[in-house]
Amino acid sequence: MYWRLYINNHNAMNRILFLVDDDKDDQEIFVDALKNVDNYIHCITALNGLEALQKLKFELISLPDFIFLDLNMPLMGGRECLIEIKKDSNLRHIPVVIYSTSASKKDIQEALQLGAIFLQKPNKFNELVQDLLKIISPDPATNKTLFS
């Protein structure tokens, strides 16, 4: 009984966010913003889709609560990576956010069709904080509407 409670608590306190982005600057800004949202959320990173899949399928001990995917990356971009994630029965339940500079209609539609939500990389730090707050809010109601 105590054990179970501990596990739950552990999960709630230490959520994991997986950021897949080849841009080191963007990674840094993202982590910085994330700290402003939730100091307990743990961020792990990968530099491209292939590395991300390798980590998700074979290396990570616990799966992340969110995956943020950049679109343009070397070796494997966000779109292909998203498709692979949705193919995998162990991974397909994890909410995915396509996190990209471009916000072309085509990219947004594709992301939605593939079961992800779309977040354009904002110009302002505070906007990013606000966006992250909305997305990784522990409030299940907010999350449900975003990732329905």
Place this chain on the structure above:
Amino acid sequence: MFSMETILEPDGYELIKAKSGREALKILLAEFNFALILMDVKMPNMNGFETAALIYEREKLKHIPIIFITANNYGEEHIFQGYRSGAVDYIYKPVNPDLLRAKVAVFVDLYKKNYQLIMHEQKLIAINKSLENEIHERKMSEEKVNELNRQLLDNIDRLETANKELDRFAFMSSHDLQEPLRKIRTYSDLLQVKYKRLLDEDATKYINRIQHAAERMQALIKDILDFSQISNDANKFIQTDMNVLVQEVVADMHDTVDAKKAKINVKLLPVLNINPGLFKALFSNLIGNALKYAKKDIAPMINIYTEIDVNNKEAYTINPKNKMYCRIYIEDNGIGFDQKYAESIFDMFKRLHSNNEYEGTGIGLALCKQIVEKHHGFVSVLSQINVGSTFIISLPLNVLETLHQ
């Protein structure tokens, strides 16, 4: 011989005499075009038959008829020999002047006719030759035209490819430019957010300027991106109710409309076969301009209305090749401009105001022009300083197209 001269001279023939076969040959080869040869059979050294044989050896002389003149009837054998050597006739001595004249007349006449025929033939050959030349030349020029045509098609092909490449280049470069630009904005924003207390007035001002410049560059890049995407989107035409489309565009701008206390009157617009995405951008630009270039002290009033080119309707019924046009007017009461700029304002990056007065990228109207042209129409403007501008979108109408008015 003398007697013959006297017989023939009155008929106007030109007679040339030779005293022997050898002399005859010499004359025949030197001078030209004899109608007839009268030749004595009996001559010193070389008789008439031998001379005739020699004459007819020459290609040039073969066609000249020879009449042998002979004193004695040597018999059939002799005559036969004459014919064999090429003679066409015999006259016996003493010469009967009438017979001689008649025979000569026949041959000369024949010669003349022959000559005419030859001339005619030569003329025909010449005509034929020039015809052949002409045909050859036509063929050559046809080939040249074909070659030019092929080159033209080649060039069009190349141009289209280059255009596509250019669009792709514009798309890719503007796409890739967005990223570093976003970083400039984000980092300058971070500076402001994180070090607010450390920054003095000047530092804040400079950061604001960086932000502003970056924003402006972003707007430019976005417009170039939009522009480069026109060709990709231009093929999807849908029957679209322009009333709904314009209302949507106006709704998207309600912030600016409210802030400027603008009035936008949309009179009944037709249903047109257009690309809705592109037309939204078109109206968004034109209405946006009307709002942007409003007078400072007077609330903007924008009238959007349409007109079917009625004058052309008659022309159309007579000849469906005469296109009928639907015109959509976007009329404002803004600051206007000198009509002499009416064409150049549609050029890429062409602006009439500095960025400090009115912000803009100089791409909007170029985009409008491109969009209307993709719909096989054209856009024009009437403007007067301090009165306002009226932009006119003219679209060719298919008469079968329904016009729900």
